[in-house]
Each structure stands twice: as C-alpha cells, then as structure tokens.
Amino acid sequence: EIVLTQSPGTLSLSPGERATLSCRASQSVSSSYLAWYQQKPGQAPRLLSYGASSRATGIPDRFSGSGSGTDFTLTISRLEPEDFAVYYCQQYGSSPITFGQGTRLEIK
Amino acid sequence: EVQLVESGGGLVQPGGSLRLSCAASGFTFSSYAMSWVRQAPGKGLERVSAISGSGGTTYYADSVKGRFTISRDNSKNTLYLQMNSLRAEDTAVYYCAKGGVGVVSDYWGQGILVTVTS
DSSP states (O other): OOOOOESEEEEEOOSOOOOOEEEESSSOOGGGEEEEEEETEEEEEEEEEEEEEEEEETOTTEEEEEEEEEEEEESSSOOOOOGGGGEEEOOOOSSEEOOOOOOOEEOO | OOOOEEEEEEETTTOOOOEEEEEEEEEEEESSSSEEEOTTOOEEEEEEEEEESSSOEEEETTTTTTTTEEEEETHHHTEEEEEEEGGGOOOOEEEEOOBBBTBBOBBBOEEEEEEEEO
C-alpha cells in the first residue's frame, strides 16, 4: 500500500499570498496518477488536479499541480478567500487507492 | 451533466444493517469503475470499497472486509453498498465516486450520513 504524507498539517496564510502544499509517497506513484482535491465543510471533495499536473475542468489557473515519482506539490499562486479549505492528495495508480491525511489551509 | 445521488443512510444500532444506493446519470455507467469513500466526523477520506464496470472485480478495505458488500446494477445505473454488522466506527459520511485504479474520481455524490449508535 502506498502511504501518502501531506505537509504541513495546517497552513496559515493571508489572501493574496502563495500557498505550497506537499504530498510525499512511500513509493513511486504509477504513471504520475496523483490527484488533488479541495474540500469545504459540508461538501464533497472537488477535483482540482489529476495526472500530477493536469488541471480539472473549471478550475482556475491559480491552482497548479506538479511533481513525479514520490514528491508532488499543489501550488495556489495567489490565495482568494474561497480557497481556504482542506486539501487532500490521492494516488489512483495502484490498488489500494489511498489518500493523504489532508492539509488545512486557514486564514491568517 | 454527471450526477451521483446517494440514498439509504440513517441511524442504526450496532450490529445492524443498511443498504446504500447511488443513482448515476450523465455518463455511460457500465464503462466505469465506481467507489465508495467514507469520512468519519472530523477525519480524512477512506476508500472502503470499489467495483469494476462489469461488476466482476471488487475491492474492500480491511476495515470492512467480510461485513460490507458492493454491487451494481448496470441496467438501473445504480451502485450499492450493503453494510452488515455495523459498528460505531462505521459512523461517517459515505460518498460514491466515479472512477477507480487508473481513472481519477472526477465526480462525487453529495454524501450520505450513516450513524451507528445505541
């Protein structure tokens, strides 16, 4: 099983700042099948990025995914008020599909 | 427009059973693996079960193996999760999601709450 470790656990930033979220895998993620999701309270996860660096439909270009192998990053170039939420990475390249524990992005 | 709508959740006593359903529309249901992912209160996401498009291959997390059964009816575009011998630790919001290994889960249902308590 591939274990995904996200860091930091909580990130405190202000609107307009840049956010960098990390996801490290315990072994190489097959075909860069790494996705990022955003979840707000009371809502289902929303796909932001897949294939490590492809942006999902309708996602603003301030969100960008990058990385390969075991190290992946989600960058939000300039935070908007609606971006404060919990973010999860997920590897879907091998069974069992696993999630990271999440990074909470909070307003400073 | 892709839609996934869960139903069947609620309050149940420990040891009891529930069957969740997920009605799908807006895509060729039989062409896609489907998954159930749960989220305990205040916790992260856990994929508990999945099934291939044909229904011939299934996956269960160790935490639910032997107690939960996933199935699908491609003629009705519906995914199911039969949950038996429920425990307090099964209390969670359960989401159905389109996709599986090699196919990203791009659509999720709104989630349905299952509460196991005496």
